[in-house]
Amino acid sequence: MQRTQFGEMACSIARTLDVIGEPWSPLILRDVWVGLSRFDQIQADLGISRKVLTERLNHLVEQGVLERRPYDARPRFEYHLTDKGIDLVEILMVMVRWGDRWLAGEAGPPVLYRHHACGQVAAVDPRCSHCGEPMHADGVDLLPGPGSAR
Amino acid sequence: MQRTQFGEMACSIARTLDVIGEPWSPLILRDVWVGLSRFDQIQADLGISRKVLTERLNHLVEQGVLERRPYDARPRFEYHLTDKGIDLVEILMVMVRWGDRWLAGEAGPPVLYRHHACGQVAAVDPRCSHCGEPMHADGVDLLPGPGSAR
DNA sequence: AGGCGAAGTTCCGTAAGGGAACCCCAGGTG
């Protein structure tokens, strides 16, 4: 599709989309996150075409968010999140929060998240890394940063 | 492409992707967020094809994250975030945080965010809505929720 | 020796993206 590459833009959103923006990628990461680590498990869970799953897994491994770990003498692999990938899950959790809030409807959220640290079922709450207060769309100003020239 | 619809899955990530998962959609929302609200502004900024921009804007309006606001006697429109859309920006901010951390490289982040409440340049920090401690991928257990049956 | 199972790979038909040209229409200009 000669799909435009976003990575060249001086924008961290665009660059992030170059890593996980293709169709299925976030769902593949979700599966790996919750413990589905093998090709056929993920394929069966998502109903994704095997060809596309191969492409996505390769890309995610290349980008360093997944690692391929052999689990047999034969060439059999499990996929696991790297540190870079574990950090990505925060994006998924914020997506969950939004979907739970705006799309779950009467039935309520399909999955609940219990926070180890406090033992409570909770959602993720984006806060300012400096003052700890909630940080929302209309609560920030944008300034050019050091990497703005390119 | 008879592309698979994710929305039927009992998963808030999949449902969220049905709203903003198509190529370009997050970047369109970013543009609207930072104040580019007219068709030609967005088209020029992103270099997106006019056809796809039309489709994406229609979809985002249908999904209730953008609203079309006339600004002239002629049929001229500005696009603005609804409350549902303002809430979505938190997803973008977490993407920015990840991109800044893992993809910005030597040059540093292209854009800085100053938090109104405290006046400091800061990033968004995902915390537990219950106890306020950081909430990371390996710090949560998943439980079936009320909307799990479908 | 034959079968199996995981992980890909190949092939084809269809649908989505890219790009450029075209259309519509209300105001402004001469």
Added chain:
DNA sequence: CACCTGGGGTTCCCTTACGGAACTTCGCCT
């Protein structure tokens, strides 16, 4: 009044990517 202009799309064609199913590979198991 005729014409131009500029925003916001729409249409057309071409290329590419997805979906689905069949096929391949290669060790292990019996």
